[in-house]
Amino acid sequence: MEIMELFSLTLILFLIMDPVGKLKMFLSCLKNVSKKRYYYIVMREMVIALIAILFFNLIGECFFHTLGISQTSVNIASGLILFLVAINIVFSNEDKKIHLEGDEEPFIVPLAIPVISNPALLATVMLYASSIKNPWTSIIAILVAWFFSCLVLLSSKKLLKKIGIDGISAAEKLMGLVLILLAVQRILQGLTLFAHM
Amino acid sequence: MENKTFGQLILLLFLVANPIAVSPALAMLTKDFEPPVQRRILLQEALIAFLVTLLFLFFGNYFLLALRINDSALKICGGIVLFTIGIQMVFPPKPSKVKTLHSQPFIVPIAVPLIAGGALLSTVMIASTLYPLSTLLIALLITWVPVTLIMVSATLLQKMLGKRGIVALEQLMGMLLHLLSTEILVQGARFFLKSL
Numbered sequence: 001m002e003i004m005e006l007f008s009l010t011l012i013l014f015l016i017m018d019p020v021g022k023l024k025m026f027l028s029c030l031k032n033v034s035k036k037r038y039y040y041i042v043m044r045e046m047v048i049a050l051i052a053i054l055f056f057n058l059i060g061e062c063f064f065h066t067l068g069i070s071q072t073s074v075n076i077a078s079g080l081i082l083f084l085v086a087i088n089i090v091f092s093n094e095d096k097k098i099h100l101e102g103d104e105e106p107f108i109v110p111l112a113i114p115v116i117s118n119p120a121l122l123a124t125v126m127l128y129a130s131s132i133k134n135p136w137t138s139i140i141a142i143l144v145a146w147f148f149s150c151l152v153l154l155s156s157k158k159l160l161k162k163i164g165i166d167g168i169s170a171a172e173k174l175m176g177l178v179l180i181l182l183a184v185q186r187i188l189q190g191l192t193l194f195a196h197m
Numbered sequence: 198m199e200n201k202t203f204g205q206l207i208l209l210l211f212l213v214a215n216p217i218a219v220s221p222a223l224a225m226l227t228k229d230f231e232p233p234v235q236r237r238i239l240l241q242e243a244l245i246a247f248l249v250t251l252l253f254l255f256f257g258n259y260f261l262l263a264l265r266i267n268d269s270a271l272k273i274c275g276g277i278v279l280f281t282i283g284i285q286m287v288f289p290p291k292p293s294k295v296k297t298l299h300s301q302p303f304i305v306p307i308a309v310p311l312i313a314g315g316a317l318l319s320t321v322m323i324a325s326t327l328y329p330l331s332t333l334l335i336a337l338l339i340t341w342v343p344v345t346l347i348m349v350s351a352t353l354l355q356k357m358l359g360k361r362g363i364v365a366l367e368q369l370m371g372m373l374l375h376l377l378s379t380e381i382l383v384q385g386a387r388f389f390l391k392s393l
């Protein structure tokens with residue numbers, strides 16, 4: 001049971017981190033840097049993102065406690081955020097590009113936060129931090145999901161060459177669909193909690 | 198969706214695969230090729246879309262199990278996606294522009310996501326929880342006959358119906374999709390209320 005929980009948590013976190021969908025953004029932000037520099041920046045940004053995620057994981061419970069936010073509203077609120085993000089992924093056709101001022105190298109913003117450790121992901125880790133009994137489960141899940149995201153982003157150029165920009169768009173749309181599913185499930189969970197209140 | 202007859206299931210799959218609405222895009226994407234090459238491309242794409250759908254039919258459920266998604270969420274999600282697609286068909290945001298490719302289109306964008314798009318895949322996943330696998334497989338096979346035919350004759354179809362005919366047909370299909378999606382949503386909501 002523990003293993004199953006760990007597995008599903010990891011999968012969910014990986015899907016919300018959505019490295020495949022973020023690939024294009026990484027490539028467009030870092031198109032002017034050399035190969036070595038690219039790996040360095042990706043790793044640096046990912047480590048920063050990981051720190052942010054772990055931080056929110058740790059403060060999650062006490063944060064909700066202080067503000068007096070119930071499990072019900074956390075479920076519904078994070079479900080709604082996820083839902084809107086996912087709808088946007090699935091149904092918008094334009095490529096959203098983040099414009100950097102000048103040729104500045106991105107640092108923390110936008111790649112680490114908010115692209116990788118996005119609001120939906122932070123809300124998710126906070127939710128799990130306050131609902132899962134064993135805190136190590138969520139920490140291990142975060143680390144494993146983060147590791148796989150790193151792998152995807154580091155091999156981005158090879159991936160792009162192999163499946164092409166259209167392939168990546170298709171994968172992105174499919175991922176978005178799964179995210180809608182997760183969001184709906186979470187909102188329903190919140191409503192169930194509400195009904196039993 | 199649970200009480201649908203076999204015929205209704207086929208109709209649903211056909212509407213969701215929606216080859217007619219896609220056919221203008223198909224004709225546009227393949228317009229740079231000779232008719233025999235066009236037919237070969239479209240046939241190949243139809244086959245790929247079928248295989249992708251089969252993949253979801255068989256493995257979709259394990260995926261849902263791992264994500265801990267239950268039936269009502271799946272239905273409501275499918276309803277929402279279909280509903281949004283229906284809205285886009287009735288009130289098109291802007292004329293759908295799929296970039297013309299100079300190289301031969303392969304898998305994307307024709308097979309996925311134009312034919313085996315989110316709507317079809319989620320419908321198949323929902324259906325696989327409700328029907329025996331063999332029934333669904335046969336229904337899918339039967340659905341694929343007209344789908345493939347329409348895809349292959351996309352260029353002819355456009356000539357026959359004209360631009361206006363296709364617009365009218367798309368509106369009609371959007372309306373039907375609305376009705377179906379609302380039905381799925383309502384059933385999902387009822388399912389959810391029962392589970393409380």
